[in-house]
Amino acid sequence: MKGLFKPKPRTPMELVLQTRDLLIFLDQNTETRERKRVEKMSELSKQILEIRIVLFGNGQAEPNPDACAQLAQEFFKHDTFRLLVACLPKLDLGARQNATHVIANLQRQRVGGRLIASEYLENNLDLMDILLPGYEDGDIALTYGAISRECIRHQIVARYVLGSEYMKKCFTYIQIPNFDIASDAQATFKELLTRHKSTVAEFLSANYDWLHNQTTCCQAIGRHAT
Known part of the structure; x- marks a missing residue:
C-alpha cells in the first residue's frame, strides 16, 4: 500500500532546516565512519537538488514565488548560507554545482520588496x-x-x-x-x-x-x- 501514496512535499522551512542539520554534521563530524558520512553526503546532495528545484522549477512547472521567498528568508535567517559556503569544498562536483546555482539565485530573491541577501551580507x-x-x-x-x-x-x-x-x-x-x-x-x-x-x-x-x-x-x- 505504501507505493500508492506519494510522500508529502516538504515545506521550504523544512528543506532549509534539514539541509542545515546535514551541513552542520558535515562540518563538525570529521571523524565519522566513512559509511555514515557517505550516507549523509548523499542526503545532502538530494536536499540541495530539491532546493534548486524549488528556486528554478522542475522543467514542467515554474517556481512558486511565495515558496522561493520563504526559502530565501529561512536560508538567511538560520545562517545556512554561511554553512553552505564553508562546506562547499567537501561536496562532490554535482552537489557543488547545484549549490552554486542555489547561492546565485538567492542573491536575487526579494522578500517584501527587500533584497534580503544584501541585508544579510552587510552583516x-x-x-x-x-x-x-x-x-x-x-x-x-x-x-x-x-x-x-x-x-x-x-x-x-x-x-x-x-x-x-x-x-x-x-x-x-x-x-x-x-x-x-x-x-x-x-x-x-x-x-x-x-x-x-x-x-x-x-x-x-x-x-x-x-x-x-x-x-x-x-x-x-x-x-x-x-
Whole structure:
C-alpha cells in the first residue's frame, strides 16, 4: 500500500532546516565512519537538488514565488548560507554545482520588496574573507570565484572588497599559471571595477596611482612571458 501514496512535499522551512542539520554534521563530524558520512553526503546532495528545484522549477512547472521567498528568508535567517559556503569544498562536483546555482539565485530573491541577501551580507562581510582566498586553492577556485561575483552584485560587498587586502591580491590571482583560474579571477576583477560606478569612482580617486602601477607591472610581466 505504501507505493500508492506519494510522500508529502516538504515545506521550504523544512528543506532549509534539514539541509542545515546535514551541513552542520558535515562540518563538525570529521571523524565519522566513512559509511555514515557517505550516507549523509548523499542526503545532502538530494536536499540541495530539491532546493534548486524549488528556486528554478522542475522543467514542467515554474517556481512558486511565495515558496522561493520563504526559502530565501529561512536560508538567511538560520545562517545556512554561511554553512553552505564553508562546506562547499567537501561536496562532490554535482552537489557543488547545484549549490552554486542555489547561492546565485538567492542573491536575487526579494522578500517584501527587500533584497534580503544584501541585508544579510552587510552583516556578514567576512564571508568574502572565505570566498576570495579560494583562488589559492585549485579545487575550489572556480566555485568560490563564481559565488564571489554574485556577492559583488551588492554594492556593500563591492565596497568592502575594494577596500580590502584582497583587492591587492587580485593582481596575484590573475597571474596564476592555471589559465582557467586566472581568467576567472580576471572576470571577478572586472566585475569589481565595472558593477557599481559610484563606489568604483571613490576607489579610483583614492587609489589611481597604485592601480596604474600594478596594471603597468602586469602588462610588463605579460610581455616578458610571451
